[in-house]
Amino acid sequence: MTPINPNIRATSAPPVMEARRWLEGISFPAERPLINGSQAAPVDPPVEPLRRAIAEAALSDDTAHLYGPVLGLPDLRAALASEVSALYRGAVAPEQVAITAGCNEAFAAAISTLAAPGDEVILPTPWYFNHKMWLDMAGIKAVPLRTGPDLVPRLADAEALITAKTRAIVLVTPNNPGGVEYPAELLAGFYDLAKAHGIALIVDETYRDFDSRPSAYFAYVEHPYAEEAEALCKRMVGEIGVLALPGSMFMPARDQAGTQQIRIAFANIDVDEISELFQRLSSLSGTRR
Numbered sequence: 001m002t003p004i005n006p007n008i009r010a011t012s013a014p015p016v017m018e019a020r021r022w023l024e025g026i027s028f029p030a031e032r033p034l035i036n037g038s039q040a041a042p043v044d045p046p047v048e049p050l051r052r053a054i055a056e057a058a059l060s061d062d063t064a065h066l067y068g069p070v071l072g073l074p075d076l077r078a079a080l081a082s083e084v085s086a087l088y089r090g091a092v093a094p095e096q097v098a099i100t101a102g103c104n105e106a107f108a109a110a111i112s113t114l115a116a117p118g119d120e121v122i123l124p125t126p127w128y129f130n131h132k133m134w135l136d137m138a139g140i141k142a143v144p145l146r147t148g149p150d151l152v153p154r155l156a157d158a159e160a161l162i163t164a165k166t167r168a169i170v171l172v173t174p175n176n177p178g179g180v181e182y183p184a185e186l187l188a189g190f191y192d193l194a195k196a197h198g199i200a201l202i203v204d205e206t207y208r209d210f211d212s213r214p215s216a217y218f219a220y221v222e223h224p225y226a227e228e229a230e231a232l233c234k235r236m237v238g239e240i241g242v243l244a245l246p247g248s249m250f251m252p253a254r255d256q257a258g259t260q261q262i263r264i265a266f267a268n269i270d271v272d273e274i275s276e277l278f279q280r281l282s283s284l285s286g287t288r289r
Contacts, residue, residue, distance in 0.1 A: 005137075007136060007137050007138070007139050008137055010136060011133050011136040011137050012129070012132075012133060012136070012249075014129075014133070015129050015245060015249040016038055016039050016245075018249075019038045019233070019243060019245055020038070022233070022234050022237050022243065023237060023243065026237060026238055028241050032241050033241065034237075034241050034242075034243060035241060035242045035243070035269060035273055035276065035277050035280065036243045036268060036269075037242065037243060037244045037264035037265050037266065037268075037269060037277070038243045038244060038245050038265065039265055039267065039268075040176060040207070040217065040218065040265040040267045041267060042267045042268060043267075043268050044268075071097070071098045071099065072097070072098060072099025072100075073099070074094065076099055077094040077095075077097040077098075077099060078094040078097075080097050080099070081093055081094045081096065081097050084097075102206075103204050103205075103206045104130050104134075106204075107130070107131060107134060107170075107202070107204065108134050110168075110200075110202055111134060111135065111138060111140065111168070111202075112138070114167045114168050114200050115138070115140045115167040115168065116140075117138065117139030117140060118139065118140075118141075118165065119140050119141070119165050119166075119167045120140065120141045120142075120143050120163060120165040120166045120167065121135055121140055121141070121142060121143065121166070121167055121168045121169075121170060122143045122145050122158060122161050122162070122166060122168070122169045122170065123135075123142050123143065123144060123145060123170050124144075124145040124146075124147050124153040124170075124171065124172075125144045125145065125146055125147060125250070125251050125252065125255065126147075126151070126177050126178060126220065126247060126250035126251055126258065126261070126263075127142070127144070127250055127251070128172050128176045128177065128204070128250070129249055129250055131170055131172075131204075140167075141165070143161050143166070144251075144252050144255070145157060145158050145161060145169075147178075150180065151175065151178040151180045151220065152180060152182065152186065153171070153182075153186075153190075155186075155189045155190065155193055158190070158193060159193055159197075162197050162199065166197070166199050167199055167200065168194075168199055168200040168201065168202050169190060169193070169194055169199065169200075169201055169202070170202045170203075170204065171187065171190060171201070171202070171203050171204070172203075172204040172205075172206070173187070173203065173204075173205060174205075174207040174208065174210065174211050174212070174217060175207075175218075176204075176206065176207060176217075176218065177218055177220055177245070177247075177250045177263040178218065178220040178263075179212070179216050179217055179218035179219065179220055181211055181212060187203065215266070216266065217265065217266055217267065218263060218264065218265055218266065219263070219264040219266070220247070220261065220262075220263045220264075221261065221262060221263075221264070222260050222261050223260060223261065223262055224288045224289060225286040225287065225288055225289065226286070226287045226288065226289050227286065227287070228246070228248070228259040228260075229246030229247050229248055229258065229259050229260060229261055229262050230246040230248055230249075230259075232246070232262065232286070233245065233246045233262060235286075236284065239284060239285070240280040240281070240283060240284055241280065242277060242280055242281070244262045244263060244264045245262065245263045245265075246258065246259070246261070246262055246263075247259070247260065247261025247262055247263065248261075250263065264277070
């Protein structure tokens, strides 16, 4: 038997891939195609000007295939520093910027820098499962910070969880999976809290440009049925042609709240499909609590 890192073996299976397996053996008629609300990654390609720029670089820049600077191209770092400085009315220098292949890699790099096996990192629940999975694989304890019905973490609750092993608090805003946007004063409060205890504050803003002002990115809801969320979500695929993720994928294993919740992502659902989604959910059968 090939030896495998026990932390990898103990890590949960990727939730989105697990949900996709629920589609196996099920066909969806043309008049009622699947509404896929399971993933927040848009499937539309990048805009044409960006694709042209990528193609032009590949065709005309003989160094495009080589390893670049470790922290990213200088012009890109400078541009991002300027954008962030203007957005937050602060001063971010290019040398304070590192470019990664998305926020998951940025999170992995930050955690690898800040924490070691046996350390602790505080994550509000429901949490982004990739954060929890990376901590598990790294042998770092994810400490759940429960949130109330508004899904907003409380400073006092977070402070009560800080120990000598705590290395960071992680916030995601706009939130995945809840869709909640944390007020500026709350973020400032968490900054002050982290600074006072000598720990890091990690803020994941992947969905910053998908805020709720023109429309939301997620719906995180409590379902009214007696069955647990995972069984319900599996049944929704065959009964009403809707794929969503159960709240249990975003919560600690023993947290019963996740069994009563589901998350729907709107990244690949247009306005007409959202209306159709509501109709299908209304037609869902089942014993209610």
